[in-house]
Amino acid sequence: YQRRVHGVEVNMISKLGATEKDLAAGLTALYDRYPPGPQAAAAIERRMGMKLREAYAELYGPIPADQGFILLDGSFTLDGDPVKVPKVVFVFSPGEGPVPNRRPSGRFL
Numbered sequence: 001y002q003r004r005v006h007g008v009e010v011n012m013i014s015k016l017g018a019t020e021k022d023l024a025a026g027l028t029a030l031y032d033r034y035p036p037g038p039q040a041a042a043a044i045e046r047r048m049g050m051k052l053r054e055a056y057a058e059l060y061g062p063i064p065a066d067q068g069f070i071l072l073d074g075s076f077t078l079d080g081d082p083v084k085v086p087k088v089v090f091v092f093s094p095g096e097g098p099v100p101n102r103r104p105s106g107r108f109l
Helices: 020-024 038-047 052-060
Strands: 008-015 069-078 081-083 088-091 105-108
Touching (some): 052 069
Antiparallel strands (some): 088 105
């Protein structure tokens, strides 16, 4: 997980469409800079050593076999102020995702 991109601090990353109730439970964020409790902190720390596709599948279920990407959302700040960042489309590297021969890419919607 990259915590800084173009000076923007990543505070939380989750699947696109996660609800506030989901995130308040503390176990549905792939990464949370300020986890809501020790159980969530331990789960996030463990996921930091995992490949993104593995952590995503653990939390949200398997990625469909015909889908070579996942959609992510999050909370971000720049110099302490909240900023809006486009939704992230994470495309798997060749051999990393369900769909073979995809180029690695960190594209935005």
